[in-house]
Amino acid sequence: MNSSMLFIDTTGKSIILGAQTENGAHYYIGQEIEKKHASTILQKIEDFLYSSKINISSISKIGVVIGPGSFTGIRIGISTANALSKSLNASIISLNSLEIALFDRKSNVISVMDCLNGNYYSLIKTSENDYKYRILTKNDLNNFEGLYDIIPATEVSPETKLNAFIEKAETGPFLTRALPFYLRESSAEREDRNKDHYLITLPTREDIKRVFIIEQTSFHEPWSEKMIAEEIHLCNPTNIIIKDRRDDTIIGYVFSRIIDDTVEILRIAVKSEYKGAGFASLMINEIVERSRSLSIKSMILEVSCLNEPALRLYQKNGFIIEGRRKNYYKNGEDALLMRRLI
Structure with a gap:
């Protein structure tokens, strides 16, 4: 046959x-x-x-x-x-x-x-x-x-x-059983891996230059190295970085400001090659846990109305739109005001 x-x-x-x-x-x-x-x-x-x-x-x-x-x-x-x-x-x-x-x-x-x-x-x-x-x-x-x-x-x-x-x-090769091909792990796999290989901690002076490099590639209007240094110097407990324990690579960071019972996210960024792997959500969850220990009741942020990936990220993590600032950014884009209860 x-x-x-x-x-x-x-x-x-x-x-x-x-x-x-x-x-x-x-x-x-x-x-x-x-x-x-x-x-x-x-x-x-x-x-x-x-x-x-x-x-x-x-x-x-x-x-x-x-x-x-x-x-x-x-x-x-x-x-x-x-x-x-x-x-x-x-x-x-x-x-x-x-x-x-x-x-x-x-x-x-x-x-x-x-x-x-x-x-x-x-x-x-x-x-x-x-x-x-x-x-x-x-x-x-x-x-x-x-x-x-x-x-x-x-x-x-x-x-x-x-x-x-x-x-x-x-x-060939010829197989007896096929398996799925992944370039990105499931959220459960990422969480398990993150526990072993990644460290979330406060940024220090030694991190300034590496954070600045990520900042420059992440925003149309990046902060200066001096601004980052000043923010790190504050030792704010809701300012964090996430590092790879294996080679000390800085993967991402969050800078924020505590105002009464609210924490405002000023900056959140992930190094380009790590985007889409769940690290931004991981850092948001870390800020939530730290905020709870400080009796903070809500988290707020501003985001461009045209930044669809960021909007999806924030909405997935429980933020809702509660306002709009017309022509807020230098390029004329509106800013959306978002809040999440903690």
Whole structure:
């Protein structure tokens, strides 16, 4: 019996299926109904194989896209591939969307996928054997423009995806079980990791220059090094920095001001390569705990009305909008006044 390969991708809004047989390639792209993947995937595979005249018993390899993408969608595809592999005694080939986008590219190219909050999952390929995964900001990507080709992983065609698996099937590795691909941990995993590797403490004079560097890359109107030094000199218990215990890297910081029973957040910033990993929320929670011990009843801050990532962060952490200051910033943007009860 002829040997065939089935390809499954449920990481996006549509189920994408493909197959390679001795008679050629076949494709299927479903409708964009992301929340129906679990209830439709097996029927879609059955219909696809029937319409493509492929006997399921001929399948000897199963390719599956393991991420990044929909949290639930990834697991549906992987679970389906693992179950079929076991029942058919077929080998599994797993690829992630970022490497699929670059499978036929040799050098100076980056595949990207929007992971919200102004960040992008990225695979940077400098040469055939030099590549690295990163979470990049929009500014980071702008720095690569002109030097690297930037390819959105979500725009890769089903034909390209199947071809990537066909190429991978020539050499392997072949697996008995696929696992999800992550560039960012779950919140529970981050919290557990943070306890072991990260330290939240008061900033000291030795931290001034490193905080200033983060400040310059984080704000359109950054504080001066002198202003940061003066703020650190106050030894305010709600001024904090978060450090990596392993190499003493400063990851982020919060500067604040206590006024009666309220703490006002003046500055909150995270180093660019650590953005999107939960450190801002971690610092906000730390300020909340410290404020409670000081009998502080609420936390306030100001944020640009156009700073959508920051707005999402604050709203996720319990802040609500209670006012607006017109033309507050030098560029004419309004400031939103936000408050959280403690």
